[in-house]
Amino acid sequence: MTPTHEVPGSSTTHVILVPGFWLGAWAWESVASDLAGRGHHVSTPTLPGLDSVDTDRRGIRLDDHISAVVDAVAATPPSERAVLVAHSGAGPVAYAASDRVPDRLARLVYVDSGPLQNGTALRDDLDPAVTEIPLPSWSELEAEGSSLDGLDDATLAMFRSRAVPEPAGPARDMLDLRDAGRLDVPTTVICTSFPSDVIRQMAEAGHPMAAELAQIAKVDYVDLPTGHWPMWSRPADLASAIDAAATT
Numbered sequence: 001m002t003p004t005h006e007v008p009g010s011s012t013t014h015v016i017l018v019p020g021f022w023l024g025a026w027a028w029e030s031v032a033s034d035l036a037g038r039g040h041h042v043s044t045p046t047l048p049g050l051d052s053v054d055t056d057r058r059g060i061r062l063d064d065h066i067s068a069v070v071d072a073v074a075a076t077p078p079s080e081r082a083v084l085v086a087h088s089g090a091g092p093v094a095y096a097a098s099d100r101v102p103d104r105l106a107r108l109v110y111v112d113s114g115p116l117q118n119g120t121a122l123r124d125d126l127d128p129a130v131t132e133i134p135l136p137s138w139s140e141l142e143a144e145g146s147s148l149d150g151l152d153d154a155t156l157a158m159f160r161s162r163a164v165p166e167p168a169g170p171a172r173d174m175l176d177l178r179d180a181g182r183l184d185v186p187t188t189v190i191c192t193s194f195p196s197d198v199i200r201q202m203a204e205a206g207h208p209m210a211a212e213l214a215q216i217a218k219v220d221y222v223d224l225p226t227g228h229w230p231m232w233s234r235p236a237d238l239a240s241a242i243d244a245a246a247t248t
Contacts, residue, residue, distance in 0.1 A: 004043050004046070005046075006043045007032065007033075007036040007043075011040050012079060012080050013040050013246050013247065014042075014083065015040045015041070015042050015043070015085060015242065015246055016042075016043045016082065016083065017032060017035075017085045018045060018069055018086045018093065019044070019050070020086075020087040020090045020091075020113065021088055021089040021090075021166045021171075022050070022135045022163040022164055022165070023087070023164075024046035024047075024162075024164065025045065025046045027087075027229075027231055027232075031239045031242070034235065034239035038243050040246065041077075041080055045069065047069075047093070048064045048065060048068055048167070049132075049164075049170075053165065057131055057132045057167040058131045060167040060170065061169040061170060062096070062170040062172075062173035062174075064169075066100065069084070069090075069097040070097045073101055073104050074101065081107075082104055082105050083105070083106055083108075083109065083245070084097065084098065084105055084107070084108050084109065085242055086108070086109070086111065088111070088112060088113050089122055089166070091114050091115060092115060092116040093170065094110075095108070095114075095115035095116065095212070096177065099177045099178060102181035102182045102185050105185045106186070106246075107185070107187065107188060107246065107248065108185050108186070108188075109245045110188070110189045110190065111192070111231075111242075112228050112230065114189060114209065114212070114213055115216070116208075116209075117175070117208070117211055118175055118176070118177040119174050120174060121174045122172075123168075123172055124172065124174075126168055126171065128172075130168045130172075131167070131169075132165035132167055133166040133168055135165070146227075147227035148227050149193075149226055150226045151229060151232060151233055183215055183217055184217050186218045187213075187218065187219045188220045188221075188245040189213065189219060189222070190230070190241050191221060191222065191224065192226045192230045193226075195225070199213070200221065222244075222245070224241055
């Protein structure tokens with residue numbers, strides 16, 4: 001069973017915060033606390049294989065991550081609205097979950113992330129023998145487009161010490177999307193590394209990392225200029241943006 005940190009709230013909204021690559025529920029601590037303080041019921045699942053550096057990640061597949069998110073959505077009480085929030089590499093996982101349970105979601109929120117198209121994968125360049133992806137060096141991350149803006153040395157040290165290798169299977173497996181109902185789930189994209197105008201243009205131009213956004217019926221864009229990890233660089237502002245999206 002996927003470990004999940006959960007804080008009950010007084011509102012009618014269940015906010016599910018899904019962490020990106022190398023992260024567990026711990027990455028959302030400040031944001032989750034802020035949202036809980038606003039009355040939201042908050043859940044922060046740690047996806048399979050991300051619980052410990054000692055975990056065997058060889059057999060973990062994309063379906064395991066999708067199922068974990070679907071389970072978190074399914075745990076929403078009947079009296080609450082489920083709002084699914086995904087950071088970074090969890091974006092395609094959350095999108096695939098919305099394909100399975102579109103009627104259970106009130107909104108899907110991407111944090112410096114987004115959906116992928118059917119039949120594509122986040123890392124189709126990985127050798128089949130690779131079983132996990134360690135956290136790269138800071139220079140490698142920035143070269144790949146993951147901005148470290150807003151992160152001081154203490155935060156970077158914390159990140160490095162708590163990061164867990166990402167299972168390669170979920171990154172390498174292709175999405176299998178079947179229910180067009182996912183396109184009707186109201187969507188918010190919180191843009192941190194790139195301005196919303198750039199993301200809109202990428203979607204309209206059919207860029208592989210944004211083309212699917214052009215197919216979704218309703219997409220709202222929110223600018224929150226910072227780096228790729230706004231839960232650490234601008235946690236209060238990120239919580240405010242998620243709160244606004246969740247109550248729309």
